[in-house]
Structures are given as structure tokens and as C-alpha cells.
Amino acid sequence: MKYTYTSITIVLFTALVSCKPKIEAPEASMGDVDGSRYIAIGTNNTSGFANDGLSFYSQDNSYAAIIANQFNEVSTIEFKQPFVSAGSIGFNIDGKSPLKLGYKTDCKGVTSISPVRIAGAGDLTQLINQYAGYGPFNNFGVTGMSALSVNLAGYGNPANGAGNFNPYFARFTSNEATASVLSDAVARNPTFFTIMLGDDDILAYAKSGGTSGPIPDANGAAGVGFSGSLEEVITSLTANGAKGAISNIPDVKEYPYFTTIPYNGLTVDAANAVTLNQIFNPIGISFVVGVNAFVMEDPAAPFGVRQMVEGELVLLSTPLDSVKCNGTGSVFPFRDEFVLDLDEVAEINSKISEYNSVITNLSQTYGLAYADTKSLIHRLKTGTVYNGVSMSSAFVTGGAYSLDGLQLNPNGQALLANTFIEAINFSFNAAIPYANPIKYAGNIFP
Amino acid sequence: MYKLFTLALLLPFLGYNQGFQVNFQGQQQQGMGGAGTALPQDAAILFFNPGAACFHHSNEINVAVTPVISKGTFLEDNTNEVAHTTSPVGTPFSAYGLFQLKEESKLKLGMAIYTPFGSTVEWEEGWTGRFALTRLKLLSIFFQPTVSYRLTKKLGIGAGFVYSYGNVNLQKDLPLQDASGEYGHAELSGSGHGFGYNVGLYFEPTRHLNFAITYRSQVNMNLKKGEADFTVPESLNDKFPDGRFTSSIPLPSVFTFALGVKASEKLAIALDANYVNWKAYDTLAFDYENNTSSLLDTKSARLYEGSIAVRLGAQYKITPQWTARLGLAFAMTPVQKGYVTPETPDNNRLNYTCGVGYSISEKLMLDASFLFTQVKREDTNLETGLSGKFKTLVFAPGLAITYKL
Numbered sequence: 076m077k078y079t080y081t082s083i084t085i086v087l088f089t090a091l092v093s094c095k096p097k098i099e100a101p102e103a104s105m106g107d108v109d110g111s112r113y114i115a116i117g118t119n120n121t122s123g124f125a126n127d128g129l130s131f132y133s134q135d136n137s138y139a140a141i142i143a144n145q146f147n148e149v150s151t152i153e154f155k156q157p158f159v160s161a162g163s164i165g166f167n168i169d170g171k172s173p174l175k176l177g178y179k180t181d182c183k184g185v186t187s188i189s190p191v192r193i194a195g196a197g198d199l200t201q202l203i204n205q206y207a208g209y210g211p212f213n214n215f216g217v218t219g220m221s222a223l224s225v226n227l228a229g230y231g232n233p234a235n236g237a238g239n240f241n242p243y244f245a246r247f248t249s250n251e252a253t254a255s256v257l258s259d260a261v262a263r264n265p266t267f268f269t270i271m272l273g274d275d276d277i278l279a280y281a282k283s284g285g286t287s288g289p290i291p292d293a294n295g296a297a298g299v300g301f302s303g304s305l306e307e308v309i310t311s312l313t314a315n316g317a318k319g320a321i322s323n324i325p326d327v328k329e330y331p332y333f334t335t336i337p338y339n340g341l342t343v344d345a346a347n348a349v350t351l352n353q354i355f356n357p358i359g360i361s362f363v364v365g366v367n368a369f370v371m372e373d374p375a376a377p378f379g380v381r382q383m384v385e386g387e388l389v390l391l392s393t394p395l396d397s398v399k400c401n402g403t404g405s406v407f408p409f410r411d412e413f414v415l416d417l418d419e420v421a422e423i424n425s426k427i428s429e430y431n432s433v434i435t436n437l438s439q440t441y442g443l444a445y446a447d448t449k450s451l452i453h454r455l456k457t458g459t460v461y462n463g464v465s466m467s468s469a470f471v472t473g474g475a476y477s478l479d480g481l482q483l484n485p486n487g488q489a490l491l492a493n494t495f496i497e498a499i500n501f502s503f504n505a506a507i508p509y510a511n512p513i514k515y516a517g518n519i520f521p
Numbered sequence: 522m523y524k525l526f527t528l529a530l531l532l533p534f535l536g537y538n539q540g541f542q543v544n545f546q547g548q549q550q551q552g553m554g555g556a557g558t559a560l561p562q563d564a565a566i567l568f569f570n571p572g573a574a575c576f577h578h579s580n581e582i583n584v585a586v587t588p589v590i591s592k593g594t595f596l597e598d599n600t601n602e603v604a605h606t607t608s609p610v611g612t613p614f615s616a617y618g619l620f621q622l623k624e625e626s627k628l629k630l631g632m633a634i635y636t637p638f639g640s641t642v643e644w645e646e647g648w649t650g651r652f653a654l655t656r657l658k659l660l661s662i663f664f665q666p667t668v669s670y671r672l673t674k675k676l677g678i679g680a681g682f683v684y685s686y687g688n689v690n691l692q693k694d695l696p697l698q699d700a701s702g703e704y705g706h707a708e709l710s711g712s713g714h715g716f717g718y719n720v721g722l723y724f725e726p727t728r729h730l731n732f733a734i735t736y737r738s739q740v741n742m743n744l745k746k747g748e749a750d751f752t753v754p755e756s757l758n759d760k761f762p763d764g765r766f767t768s769s770i771p772l773p774s775v776f777t778f779a780l781g782v783k784a785s786e787k788l789a790i791a792l793d794a795n796y797v798n799w800k801a802y803d804t805l806a807f808d809y810e811n812n813t814s815s816l817l818d819t820k821s822a823r824l825y826e827g828s829i830a831v832r833l834g835a836q837y838k839i840t841p842q843w844t845a846r847l848g849l850a851f852a853m854t855p856v857q858k859g860y861v862t863p864e865t866p867d868n869n870r871l872n873y874t875c876g877v878g879y880s881i882s883e884k885l886m887l888d889a890s891f892l893f894t895q896v897k898r899e900d901t902n903l904e905t906g907l908s909g910k911f912k913t914l915v916f917a918p919g920l921a922i923t924y925k926l
Contacts, residue, residue, distance in 0.1 A: 088590075095605050096895075096912040098596040178756070188756045462597075463653035463905035464696045474696060493599070509599040511649055519698050520754035 103149045106505030108318060109266040110146035113154060114213045115139030116225065116260055116308060117271035117322075119278070120491060121216025122243065123156075125477035125484060126190075128173025128197060129218065129243065130165025131158050133477070136485035139214050139269060141492035141510045148508050156214040157247035159201045166197025167218075168242045173197070174478040176471065176520055182400035188520065190471070190478035204231075205247050215260045218243045219279070222272040223291050223304045226257040226311075261311050268312045268319040269495055271448070273301055273430045277423060278327045282481065284390055284412040285419035293429035302433045309441050320444035320498050323431045325452035328388060328423060331470040332480035333415070334456070336389040341367040341405055351405055362405075369404040371414050380408045388415040391470070391480045444502035446495045455487070464513050466490070474517045485515035542773075542797060545587040545613040546635045548888035548921035552876015553834020554848025556791035558779035559723065559733035563888075563923055564617035567633040567667050570735045570779070571679025572721030574619060574669035575629045580926035583617040587890070587919030593642070593866060597649050597909040598901075604648035606913075608641055620926075631667040633681065636660070637737075638772045642864050650863045651694040651704075653905040657864040661687035661742065661772060665719055675726060681719040687742040688712035689770065695761075699754035709766060709807065711747025715740040717772075731781035739774040739801055743767075749809060751816075760815035767808045771801035773825075786838070793832040799825035799855030821904055823862075825855040834874070846876035846890070854898075861900035866911030868898040884925045892917040 115121050115137075122129065123137030134140070134156050143154030159165055165173045177191035206212075220230075220241055229235050231248030248254045249262065260268070280290045292300040297307040312319060327333070343351060343362050351362040358378045360370065368382040369389060383389070389404075393413045397403035415423070431449070438445045455475050458467040466487070467473035470480055475487035483491060489512035496507050547565025550557035557566075561573040564583040593606035615635040622628065643656040662685065669679030688711065695705030721735035747768055751761035775797050782790040802825040808818045834848030850872040856865060876890035894915045901908035 094592055094914065096592055096594040096914045098594050098603070098910050098912050100596055100601040100603070103601065176756070460904075460906040462649050462907050463651075463693070508601045511597070511600040511602060513649065513652065513696065516702070517696060517698055519700055519702075521700065521756045 101506060103508050104506040105146070105149050106500070107503040108499060108505050108507075110143075110150065110152050112213075112263060112266045113143055113146060113152060113268070114260050114263050114265040115142070115216055115269045115271075116256065116312075117216045117269070118220050118275035119216070119218050119482050120488065121214065121271050122218050123214075123216065123488075124218040125479070125482045126173040126175065127477075127479035128165045128167045128171065129159055129201075130173050131161040131163065133165070133173070134158055134214075136488050136515060137214065137216060138483075138488045138491040138495065139216060141489050141515070142269065142495055143213070145492065145496055145507050145510055154213045155209065155211070157205045157209065157212050159198075163198045163201050164193050166199050166201055168202075169197075170199060171197050176478065176518060178521065182396040188471070202242055202246060204245060204251070206249050210247060210249060211259070211263055212247050213263065215256050217241055217256055219275055220244070220256065220272075221276050221279070221291065222301050223276070223298055224256075225272065225304060225308050226255045226297060228253055228255050228258070230255050257308055257311055261314075264315060265312060265317050267317055269321070269446075270305075270308060270312075270319060270443075271322040272305060272308065273434070274322075274324050274327065276301065277324060277427055277430070278481065280419075281327050281415060281423055282332060282390065282392070284392075284414055285416070285422070286412045290422065290426045293426065293433055301430055302437070305433060306437055309437055309443070313441055318442070318444075318503060320446050320495050320502070321434055321438050322446040322448040322495065323434050324427050325449045326424075326427060328415070328420065329452050329456040329468060330481050331468050331473065331476050332391040333388045334468060335391055335470040335480065336393060338383040338385060338387050338389060339366050339368045340389065341369045343367050343405075354406060369409055371404075371409040371416070372411055373416065383409075383414065384417065386417055386420060388420065389413060390415070442502075444495070444498035446498040448491060448494055451490055451494045455490075461490075461512050466512075471518060478518060484518055486512050486517045489515040542638055543613045543636060543640070545589070545917065545919060546615050546637065547583075548585050548587075548876060548890045548919050549836070549846065549878060550791075550834070551587065551890035551892060551917075551919055552846030552848060552874055552878075552888070553791050553836060554832040554850040554872060554874050555830075556779065556793040556832035556834040556848060556850075557781075558721075558735055558777050558791075558793045559731040559781035560789060560791045561723070564619040564631065565615065567617050567619060567631040567665065567681065568615065568635050568719070570721035570723055570733050570777075571631075571667045571669050571681045571719055572677045572735065573723035573731075573733055574631055574667065574679050575627065575671040575677040576723060576725065577619060577629070578621070578625060579619070580621060581617070581619045581923060582926070583619075583921055583923045584615070585888075585919060585921030586612055586614040587917050588612055590916045591913060593911060593913040595644075595648070595650065595863065595866070595909055595911050599908065600649070602649050604650070605645050606643060607645050608643045611639075611641060613639070627671040629669040631669065631681075633663070633665040633667060635663050635665070637663055639687075640864070644863060650905070650907050652696050653902070653907050654691070654693050654863045655706075656690070656692040658690040659687070659770070660689075661685055663740075667719070675724060677723040679721050679723075683717040683719055683738070683740060685715045685717065685740050685742065685772070686712070687714065687770070687772075689742075689744065689768075695751070695753060697753050697757060705751065705753040705757070705761070707752075708750045709747055709768075710750075711744035711766070711768065713742045713744040713769075715742045715772070729783050731783075733777070733779040733781070735777045735779075737775045739798065740772040742770045742772060744769065747807075749807075757815070760813050762811040762813065762816070765810040768806060770805070773801045774798045788835065788837050790835045791833070793830075795830040795832070797828050797830065797855065800827050801825075802855070822860065824857055824860055826857055828853040828855040836878075842880045844878035846874075846878070848872075848874040848876075850874070858900060859903040861898055861902055861911070862905075863907065863911075866896065866898050866913060868896050870894050870896050886923040886925075888921040888923065890919045892919075
């Protein structure tokens with residue numbers, strides 16, 4: 076009897092200790108979306124380019140791959156990517172390896188954590204075409220692709236030369252001579268697609284300090300202007316009734332690449348002030364001890380140099396060691412390629428706005444879900460918090476951008492994927508669960 | 522059974538009632554929804570009402586423990602991810618000694634030791650709120666020497682001086698990953714002490730009806746020499762130096778008005794109304810001795826609100842040896858919308874309780890009680906952005922031994 080009571084008590088106690096309250100989750104649903112043959116067309120973030128390179132790891136965490144993961148939570152789909160091999164360090168087409176965080180000693184002998192290359196050179200063996208072995212693919216993200224080039228036949232053919240050829244597409248084109256990104260995408264007979272195009276047309280101009288060719292016109296026929304090119308992509312993809320989502324274009328100037336170094340980041344001590352004033356006073360520029368605007372080249376200015384003004388941007392490509400120790404940005408004014416002046420900033424602003432009108436119009440015309448990436452990027456500029464994790468566009472420490480300051484890291488890619496999912500759920504009566512950004516990696520510290 | 526209890530006793534206790542208040546200070550009262558401030562019938566009255574202790578005519582020692590089993594679940598709104606608590610079984614305890622110098626003396630002296638605030642909440646490894654909280658252990662023990670004096674046959678007053686010792690251990694992960702994918706971790710721990718008092722008035726106008734008013738003061742637990750221990754990737758060690766911190770946690774005051782009805786020799790009814798001044802818990806601040814650009818002092822708004830609890834209970838003497846008890850309590854949450862945290866996913870609640878008493882002999886008595894409550898809360902925290910639904914089930918079986926000297 077006593078034994079029975081004891082047993083009952085133990086059983087009850089164990090039952091209480093091991094019970095777990097249940098909360099019913101809302102039912103996940105694809106709504107009107109058929110995700111079975113999902114393809115993504117886009118540029119840098121779409122391909123998974125990050126840390127200034129392409130690697131298995133970064134591809135695996137592209138927002139397109141994350142969207143596919145979330146589709147998979149609801150119903151099983153296959154999403155194939157032209158992966159760099161998992162064991163490779165990765166590469167970019169300049170022959171460099173991706174960046175990682177490491178220790179770097181600057182010209183003044185100060186060692187700090189800084190992005191450094193993983194290796195002396197990138198793994199260019201990964202440029203070999205993957206189609207025969209692993210294709211066809213679902214991710215048509217091509218680093219550095221202009222919206223005007225999406226339907227360029229032979230875009231994977233080196234013989235076509237710079238501008239008409241992209242080595243990243245050469246990695247996975249179905250036919251070097253004849254295929255375009257769009258023709259390969261259409262050949263997949265997609266049931267659903269995401270588009271993020273035009274961002275690299277703006278970015279290519281911005282990250283070159285306005286020295287690359289002009290940003291293509293917002294309006295114009297396919298291959299000539301953004302609107303015609305984009306519409307051609309959309310009409311081709313929707314021809315068989317596929318649904319899709321399209322991203323607007325963020326203000327790329329909010330990327331850390333453009334926000335990390337302030338225009339007035341020139342700190343001058345008493346001795347330097349004397350020297351600089353001796354040099355520059357004759358042409359009407361003077362310096363004070365403390366914070367000063369950098370000096371840049373400007374052919375329109377008297378003597379071809381002037382101080383930067385508020386609203387102008389110094390790019391992260393600026394050689395910082397030279398700034399610290401060799402008078403770059405002061406004695407030796409910044410060259411055009413390291414800054415965006417007010418005219419260039421205005422050009423970027425107006426093109427983003429024109430491109431976004433095109434995107435808004437086409438998304439309405441073709442019934443596409445509209446992913447507001449512009450708002451996401453702006454929210455990161457001011458800082459956002461997710462489940463106790465603060466994320467911002469602060470370089471390295473912000474936690475959302477990769478170490479190149481231009482592309483997102485997995486954390487940020489998940490936020491971007493969620494921006495698409497939000498739009499898809501809204502437009503297509505779906506309830507696809509969001510990705511959890513904090514389960515994706517941030518920047519890895521040594 | 523023995524092993525389970527030994528284990529339970531070793532583990533820190535977990536509290537569950539309104540914020541981190543723990544209302545497990547007497548088994549007879551627990552059986553009656555936590556009411557009994559105007560019903561002196563065992564030595565636990567030293568906690569409930571020092572002013573009524575002088576109406577309890579015996580030299581008595583009363584020792585009790587209440588294992589608290591609390592099971593929490595969280596459903597994250599955006600991702601539908603589910604997480605469970607892995608909190609250990611809590612063991613709030615109480616020990617009372619009530620003495621009179623001579624039979625029917627007007628003056629009674631007592632010592633009360635109890636644990637009115639505290640909780641250990643631990644969430645499963647890798648849960649989505651890990652960067653807000655992985656584990657919080659808060660423990661407080663109050664020592665209360667008490668004097669109770671019967672002014673007239675109908676009126677008693679009493680006062681206790683409170684010395685409290687407490688410790689806290691807060692842990693969370695830091696969103697800083699090293700090359701092996703491990704996240705950083707922060708552990709803040711410290712102990713402190715504080716002082717307060719517990720005063721009460723008891724009035725027995727008729728044999729059938731009693732009134733009581735009590736006030737338990739706020740106690741500030743000041744953590745003067747807390748230790749902050751950070752585990753971060755090596756390159757960030759200088760940004761997160763281990764070192765001292767200071768903090769303070771207010772344990773709020775409680776004002777109680779209570780009614781006791783002795784309807785017959787067998788039936789007694791108790792009604793308590795508490796006002797807990799949780800407004801005192803306005804901010805949780807950590808002041809680090811070594812600040813860096815990454816390690817700044819923090820001030821997290823808690824903005825708790827004063828809260829009311831109403832407790833109703835009854836007991837019935839079935840036989841001279843057996844007594845049955847039943848109770849119900851409604852407690853308002855002090856936690857406002859936007860301030861729900863994974864350490865106290867609190868909400869208004871109903872506590873269902875029952876209990877039983879058994880006299881083994883004239884001198885030895887056993888009292889057992891059982892409490893069940895369920896708390897559901899949905900919120901988006903303004904500071905961390907943690908958004909979802911919490912559900913907590915609490916089971917608290919308790920046992921007391923009373924020995925009359």
C-alpha cells in the first residue's frame with residue numbers, strides 16, 4: 076500500500092515536471108503561391124556575394140536560398156544553386172579571396188580588428204562552368220549584373236568582352252554562346268520568381284565614386300533603359316502564369332561603404348594644422364586643430380581642389396593608411412573615385428527614385444508582390460532590434476552587412492528574405508513563416 | 522521520493538505570482554487561496570499578520586516547503602518557433618517559531634524565515650530569445666524577528682524587523698560569434714542585503730468576525746559588488762572586461778486588508794485583498810565599473826504598475842483530525858504591455874488552490890496544499906523586440922509540519 080502511494084506520487088510528480096504547455100501556431104500556408112519551381116533573378120545579394128567574394132557559405136545564405144528554406148517549411152521544394160565547392164575559400168573576379176575579420180596593424184603601428192583577406196589569392200578554379208554537372212539552377216543571381224544585361228545572349232561568353240560578359244554567369248550558363256540569364260530562367264518554367272534588379276546599376280556608379288559610366292536611363296527599350304529591360308524580364312517570367320515578387324531599390328548610400336568615413340573625418344593636431352595651413356592658405360583653404368573636412372579634387376574649384384562639404388560621401392575604398400600617415404585627403408586631395416560629390420549624390424537620388432517608379436508601376440501592372448527593401452535598408456541605417464539583437468549599418472559591428480560594407484551578411488540576408496516573405500504573404504494570401512534572422516550568422520570575430 | 526525532494530531542496534526556488542513575488546508562506550493559507558491575514562491559526566501568522574500572532578495561543582514551530590513546478594512555452598510570432606523553459610523545480614520554504622513567555626500571555630515573540638520574492642527561469646538552449654535572457658535566478662530570504670502584543674481582548678498589534686539577504690544571477694548570450702560559431706555569453710551575479718519591516722493590526726470585534734490590516738515594507742536589495750563575467754571571441758576581450766557592477770532590485774511593499782469569518786466551529790472563511798506597490802520596479806539598471814565602447818551601463822525600463830490581488834478561501838473541519846481547504850485568488854499583473862520579458866511572462870491570473878490538514882496528535886500536525894495556475898501573455902517587448910505568446914503552467918504542492926511545544 077505504502078509502496079503504491081509512493082509510486083503514484085512519483086508518477087504524478089514526474090508527469091507534472093515533464094509536461095509542456097502547448098500553444099497552437101497559426102497554420103502555415105503558401106496561399107496562392109506555387110513555390111515548386113521557384114527561381115530568383117537578381118544581382119549581388121541574390122547570388123549570395125558577400126565579404127567581397129563568392130563562397131559556398133555566402134551562397135548558402137543568400138536571401139533567395141533563405142526564401143526557399145521558408146517555402147520548404149510549408150511544402151517541399153528544390154532550390155538549386157551554382158555553388159562554389161564547400162571546401163573552397165571562394166573568390167572574386169579580381170582574383171582575390173573573400174574577406175574575414177582579422178588583425179591588421181596600421182601605418183602607425185596600431186593593431187586592431189579589421190577585414191583582411193582569407194588568403195593571398197582567391198580560388199579561381201571555381202570559375203569553371205557548373206551547369207553540366209549540377210544544373211539547371213534556380214538561383215539566377217549574378218554579381219554585378221546590369222538590369223539591361225539580363226536578356227543579353229552570350230552573357231556567359233568571355234569572347235563577348237567586358238560589359239557584355241559576366242564571369243559569374245559563365246559559371247552556370249547552360250550555353251556559353253547563346254544563353255542569357257533570362258533565357259535560362261525561362262527554361263526552368265518557373266511557377267514563382269523573385270526579382271531584385273537595378274540595384275547594381277546604381278551601386279556600380281556609386282561605388283566607383285561616379286567614375287564608371289552613367290547610370291542607365293530609367294526609361295527606354297529592353298537593353299537600352301531600365302523600364303523596358305525590367306518589363307521584358309517580367310513578361311517572360313509571367314508568360315506561363317507564374318506569380319512573383321519584386322524588390323524596390325534601396326538608397327545604396329545608406330550602405331556602410333558610404334557612411335563609415337565622415338566627410339569631416341580629418342583630425343588635425345596643432346603641428347599638422349600649421350603645415351596644412353602653410354600649404355592651403357594661399358588657395359583659400361584653412362584648417363583648425365580638431366575636426367576638419369577632407370580635401371578632394373574638383374576640376375571646377377579654383378586650383379582644382381576644395382574641402383568636402385556636408386552631404387558628400389567618402390567611400391570605404393579610400394586607402395585609410397594613406398589617410399592616416401601620408402596626407403591623403405589633405406596634402407594629397409582625394410581623387411574622384413573615392414568620393415561622391417553633391418552632383419553625384421543628386422544623380423544617384425534621382426535615378427533611384429525614377430527606377431523605383433518603374434518598379435512600382437510594373438509591380439502593379441503585373442500583380443507582383445512588392446518587397447520594400449528600401450525601408451529595410453533605411454531601418455538598418457537608424458538601427459533595429461530583433462529578439463534582443465541590435466542590428467544596424469555600422470561597419471563590421473552593425474551585424475547586418477558583410478565585411479565589404481556593400482552586401483549583407485547572413486543575418487541581414489534573412490532580414491531581406493523576410494521583407495520578400497512579408498510582401499508575398501500580403502499579396503498572395505499566404506502565411507509563410509518568417510526566417511529567424513538571429514539563427515543566421517553575423518560577422519565572425521577571431 | 523526522498524531523492525526527488527533532496528534534489529528539489531538543493532535547487533534554487535522559483536516563484537510564481539505577480540512579477541517575481543512568491544506567495545508560499547503558509548500551507549494552511551495556501552490551501553485557502555493565500556488568504557488568512559485575519560485568521561490566526563498557525564505560526565505562519567507571523568508573516569501574514571504580526572498583529573494577530575498574539576491571538577494564536579501556543580508555542581509552536583512550523584516548517585514548510587513548496588516545490589514549485591513551472592512550465593513555460595513561448596511561440597515566436599514571426600517564425601512560429603517554439604521554445605520551452607527548463608527551469609528547475611523551485612523550493613520556496615518557510616520556518617516559523619512562535620513563543621509565549623507564559624500561558625495566555627499578552628506578549629508573543631516570534632521568528633520568521635521565509636522567501637517572499639525570487640524565481641529561477643531558464644530557457645532551453647539556443648532559444649530565440651537567448652540574447653534577451655537565458656537564465657535568471659533571483660533568491661531572497663527574509664529573517665523577521667517579531668513582537669506581537671494583545672492590547673485588549675479584541676485588539677492586537679505586532680511588528681517585525683526584516684533583514685533580507687538576496688542573490689541574483691542573470692545570464693544571456695551575446696550576438697558575437699567566434700570562428701567555431703559559438704556565441705558570446707554574459708553572466709552577471711551578485712548578492713546583497715536589505716532591511717525592512719512588517720507591521721500588522723488585528724481586530725476581533727466578535728467571535729465570528731475578524732479584521733486585519735498589515736503593511737510589509739519595501740526592501741531594496743542593493744548589489745554592491747556584483748561580478749560581471751563575459752565570454753566573447755578573443756579579439757573582443759578588451760571590449761568586454763570582466764569586472765564589478767552594481768545594481769539594485771526593489772522588493773515592493775504589500776498593503777493588505779483582510780477579513781476572517783468563523784461561521785461555525787467547523788467552517789472558517791478568509792478574504793484578503795493585497796495592494797503590491799510594484800511601481801517601485803521602474804528600471805533595472807546595471808552600472809559597470811569598467812565601461813568600454815561596447816560595454817555601457819544599461820538601464821532597462823520595467824515600468825511595473827501597482828497591482829491588486831484578491832484572495833478568498835474556506836476551511837472545514839471534517840473531523841477533529843481532518844480539515845479540508847479550498848481557495849481562489851485573482852491577481853493582477855504588474856507588467857504593462859510592451860514590457861513583458863522572458864523572465865516574468867506575467868499576466869492577470871486565477872490561482873486555484875486546495876489543501877488538507879491532519880492532526881497526528883495534540884502536538885504534531887501536517888498541512889498540505891496544492892496550487893494550480895495558468896498564465897497566458899502575448900506581447901512585443903519594446904526594448905528587445907521579442908514578440909510572441911507565452912504560456913506558463915504552475916503546479917505547487919506544499920507540505921508543512923507543525924509541532925506544538
